[in-house]
Amino acid sequence: MKFSEYWLREWVDPQLSSEALVQQITMAGLEVDAAERVAKPFSGIVVGEVLSVEPHPDADKLRVCKVSDGQEQFQVVCGAPNVVAGMKVPFAKIGAVLSGDFKIKKAKLRGIESQGMLCSEEELTLAEKSDGLMPLAADAPVGADVRSYLKLDDNIIDVDLTPNRSDCLSILGMAREVAALNKIPFEAPEVKKMAAVTDDVFPVQIDAPDACPRYVGRVIKGVDLSAPTPQWMVEKLRRSGIRSIDAVVDVTNFVMIELGQPMHAFDLNELAGGIVVRMPAPGEKLVLLDGQEITINPDTLVIADKEKPLALAGIMGGEHSGVSEKTKDIFLESAFFAPLHLAGKARSYGLHTDSSHRFERGVDYAHQARAIERATELLLEIVGGQPGPVTEVCSKEHLPAKALVNLRHARVDELLGVHLDRTRVEEMLARLGLSVHKVAKDGWTFSAPTHRFDISIEVDLIEEVARLYGYNKLPVTEPMAPLGIKPLPESKVSLRRLKLHLVSRGYQEAITYSFVDQKVLNLLTPEEDTINLANPIASDMAAMRTTLWAGLLQTALYNQNRQQNRIRLFESGLRFLKKSGQIQQDPMLAGLIMGASMPEGWESKKRTVDFYDVKGDLESLLEIPGCNLSFRGARHPALHPGQTAEVLKDGQPIGVLGALHPRIAKTLNLNGPLYLFELCLNSIADGQVPSFKGVSRFPEIRRDLAIVIDEQTPYADVALAIAQSAGEWRVHHELFDVYHGESVGANKKSLAISIVWRHPERTLRDEEITEAFDNVVKELGNRFGASLRS
DSSP states (O other), X not given: OEEEHHHHHHHOOOSOOHHHHHHHHHHTTOEEEXXXXXXXXXXXXXXXXXXXXXXXXXXXXXXXXXXXXXXOEEEEEEOOTTOOTTOEEEEEEEEEEETTTEEOOOEEETTEEEOSEEXXXXXXXXXXXXXXXXXXXXXXXXXXXXXXXXXXXXXXXXXXXXXXXGGGSSHHHHHHHHHHHHXXXXXXXXXXXXXXXXXXXXXXXXXXXXXXXXXXXXEEESOOTTSOOOHHHHHHHHHTTOOOOOHHHHHHHHHHHHHSOOOEEEEGGGOOSOEEEEOOOTTOEEEBTTSOEEEOOTTOOEEEOSSSEEEETTTEEBSTTBOOXXXXXXXXXXXXXXXXHHTTHHHHTTOOOHHHHHHHHOOOTTOHHHHHHHHHHHHHHXXXXXXXXXXXXXXXXXXXXXXXXXXXXXXXXXXXXXXXXXXXXXXXXXXXXXXXXXEOSSEEEEEOOTTOTTXXXXXXXXXXXXXXXXXXXXXXXXXXXXXOOOOOOTTBOOHHHHHHHHHHTTXXXXXXXXXXXXXXXHHHOTTSOOOBOSSOSSGGGOEEOSSTHHHHHHHHHHHXXXXXXXXXXXXXXXXXXXXXXXXXXXEEEEEEEEEBSSXXXXXXXXXXXXXXXXXXXXXXXXXXXXXXXXXXXXXXTTEEEEEEEEEEETTEEEXXXXXXXXXXXHHTTOOSOEEEEXXXXXXXXXXXXXXXXXXXXXXXXXXXXXXXXXXXXXXHHHHHHHHHHSOTTEEEEEEEEEEOSGGGOTTEEEEEEEEEEOOSSSOOOHHHHHHXXXXXXXXXXXXXXXXXXX
16 A cells, blocks of 8 residues: 555654654554655746746747746746646746756747746656646645645655555554554544535445445535546545546545545436345446446446446446546445455456455445545535435444454463563553453453454454564563474385485476466366366466376476476476365375486487386385385376376375377477376375394295296286295296297297295205296286296
């Protein structure tokens, strides 16, 4: 929120410099983003009155003006299109110094002498660009110093408020804070109740009281919209980042900045029957004030009359019912909308307005009538008119309940580390408008004011005490608490250890967004039901990822486009699946390799990575938890049909690896073979605790086995059968040769396997080994139809 320091000091004026005030506000938890001067230094510019305007004899776009400073008359050549006789403007006399040390001197323009310069807002550094001279109010004192008249030694303070402090989105809220911090009163302008001059009312009906518990309105007839907005109001609005439009709109904006209550004014003659606050009818459309036509979403509250929608409640008004230069009668509205109901609604239309910013965070629900009276008072002063009585419709059961919060005195001392007596705690909170509802032996029950939506539990009150006491005054103490060491099972493998192992094998960690492109997910996991975001930050970040590959592939493409010829990436994070209507979040570990298998060097041969590189990395990684690991052929929509394997732990699937399908690689503009893996982290975090076994001093006995078997039979199944049938003294077995050829037959393959036996306490006999070997051959024959190769 931006506001004028002078405006704030009209309400509360602590004996602090501008720098000290900014520091104090920041240290109270209301961070000041910037504080800058309203205008850069200049001097010698006064209020001038244009007495006459004549065309330049030798230039069509120039005018020769007679200008008075109240004492003398000067001839000034001016090229501004809006210069007219009788207007008052900033006048830089000869000798004046503008920003940038530009000094005004006597000059001739096309042969006509010019004794000064008439200034625009741009020359006064009040705006980046101007279309003409800056007009001053008709009652501006001629000859007065412009810097003093416009109070340009002011500062614009920009406060970055957290969403819970919506009470400070106004001069009233900031003044309340500054007064509380400095223990001084603040003087808000007295809001008079404006007596009704006519009996004109416009009926109001609330059909959605849960979304709009209170609606206040008033008819004002006979307004004169040709009346200009006063200079002081235009300047205050400009310093708050709001441009002047017309007197009625300016007043509603002024009250919003002053009191924090957004308002809207309708052209009464464009309304039919009465105001209805309701949900929209299916397919209802509305042309907004910015000119765009929208179809109103079913969950958006609208302000309507008996025939049509007029405005998006709390967001923006409609074009046809807004105030224009033809308006003679207006209907002012001031409402309270439930923050939860309005949250996110403006963004769903691509909008963000000052009103929606405040309503989404919460406005004072007891403030609407006060805002109407304040706006009426200002409007009658500026545009005149005859006000009718105030109309208020309220559903008290739907208004927020006043929060009653218990506070223990001992808990204040405990959390802040400093002793504050009871009287001081009560006095601090009273300065913020919190009243004591009940006094107990160990503390109090406080009642929160209607403008503080953020106070609901005990620590909220303690935070308020800390803010007023001063965060920088709190003692620095080390926490004193028994800290038991949480036992960590030996079988658990930390994610950090797995990451370090991948780094040791040449991988680099990537961290990508959980929001990805729906088109990429359709390629990688077309069978999964994706979770789409209601309000994505970009069109290519509209869905929650169902696989970590979506982000890794985009990262690989980014690196490939920057001439990286060896890419090894991994990422850990959540994937998001929709199962039976519920969102399931699974921690995953995924990786990707492409390009050269080894860094370029004279000692290594150039080779592109293949399936067995990523399989070897995975086997190495899963040795850490000691998983009983196996692989079997599988199919995956994102992977090459012939180069895809399922990763099994104790026979249960825990992940997948393989080559990216060429069709997907082409779609994503990825060049060369690319291999991926993805594992469920929970499945590999549970490992095995190593146990000691003595080394046998007796010799090993090895037998080699060559079998002919169907080509489609996975070796993993063969290895499992050997382990189950070779007996308890089998130490290990290895595949050392695979052969395909005419000698073994079509659709067949020959596997050469070594099997090693050893007894821990004696030397094995030949007949024992022969029996175990025969069992293996028999089991392979029965299970797979395998035969010994002749």
